[in-house]
Amino acid sequence: MEPSTLDLPGTVTGTMVVTEPLNFWGGQRVKPRQQANAEPVFEPATGRVLCQMFPCGSEEVDEAIKSAHSAYLKWSKMAGMERARIMLEAARIIREKRDTIAKLEVINNGKSITEAVVDIDVAWQCIEYYAGMAATLAGQHVQLPGGAFAYTRREALGVCVGIGAFNYPFQIAAWKSAPALACGNAMVFKPSPMTPVTAVLLAEIYKEAGVPEGLFCVVQGGADTGSLLCHHPGVAKVSFTGSVPTGKKVMEMSAKSVKHVTLELGGKSPLLIFKDCELENAVKGALMANFLTQGQVCCNGTRVYVQREIMPQFLEEVVKRTKVIPVGDPLLDDTRMGALISKPQLDKVLAYVNQAKKEGARVLCGGDPFVPSDPKLKGGYFMSPCVLDNCRDEMTCVKEEIFGPVMSVLPFDTEEEVIKRANNSPFGLASGVFTRDISRAHRVAENLQAGTCFINNYNISPVEVPFGGYKMSGFGRENGQVTIEYYSQLKTVVVEMGDVDSLF
Ligand SMILES: NC(=O)C1=CN([C@@H]2O[C@H](COP(=O)(O)OP(=O)(O)OC[C@H]3O[C@@H](n4cnc5c(N)ncnc54)[C@H](O)[C@@H]3O)[C@@H](O)[C@H]2O)C=CC1
């Protein structure tokens, strides 16, 4: 890579320009074939153009998939132990380059450096975790009558496609590629067109660690490139992270050639806070559930149901803490909230706040554009984190995914009532409950219709535990042991030891 991209120690917000090619296949960065249809990529904290994103066309997609396929033929025949060793080396390199990758992630995504460092740590942990699993893949031996037997083999799928969202660009690439590679697959990854910069670093790191050329490729582009990938006959599986409408399209396109599909889609997750909770932890949990990555997190607990008796104390504390969240230059260590991904996203979120007001919600704090005092940040996409009170279940802000720093607070009276209301949503990604009553905690966890339930915490996602949705939040899982099943297929081998007993 050119030194300009990696030479980051002195880099401050508002100075970086990325000119290196952002595609990667055949073991190297590949220049875009056509300069047409270029889209500017912005630095969210300043509104400045960071680079151009050149979408890949069908020839480029084809080349990347061919490159991945030839790598897959080698990689899938290697011993699991050998794949593990290379993946561990990749994890080590990420650890070594963590601060640089995190910085670039911040410049492209707008989240605070404190969060980005955690994201990169989770990325190498994920690769380390699946490296540990690569050598454990095994089938089963089944005894049959007459000395016959069968055994199963866990085999790779082939070339898998990963399509990522803008909110966790590097981490999503790791969450998808780690289990894919552990199982012997290759991956072609398409980042969000708004965050094209860091996935290619992962490609370079895998290469440096020793994967066969082409094993992890990056193609840049938006919907058109994504659809070329979903239609390509050389692709065995598509793992998608993004919105529900796009997820449906991905499933539909993949259905044409019966590709495997994993969908990690949006949510409107409920967080239930009972009066017997430890209030300070519940308040901290509500902040964690709403304000990470400027609220642009699919599993955020944006419907905060608070038992009526403790509502005044809860609101007082949550508002007090929300008001002092340091919003500003995301590269500074003290900042806890950076900029939203784009101007349209900021406008959309502010419009949701306005709509909420119109429908009768009360803004207790925030919900306005925020202009930091630093002149270089004047064009950034900042807003003050917002708490909405007086919300009702039928309001738009309670029903729709806002994908911004907006918490809607609703009162409830009984456990039975709140579970019913919490489940009355087409989404089912995550949920949370704060209570000191252990029976209640597990009963609530059992009855909430969501892929994850956090008890007395929120938004922690260790790579050892499965993550994924119920209902319209998607299907399939990422992380945890089970994800091996989503990136492999089972072959049954039946062995006859006697003579064929023919019916004919
Ligand atoms: N469940 C999860 O793990 C996550 C879900 N999300 C959801 O994603 C949304 C925000 O992210 P965005 O990046 O704006 O979502 P999006 O759905 O617009 O885009 C996601 C990805 O799909 C690609 N894409 C768009 N149209 C396509 C098509 N026709 N065929 C193939 N690929 C296509 C985009 O280029 C991008 O890479 C939110 O609604 C959020 O809830 C975001 C992050 C994580």
Ligand SMILES: C[N+](C)(C)CCCC(=O)O
């Ligand atoms: C890391 N975590 C749990 C906060 C969010 C991960 C899911 C996503 O991609 O939005």
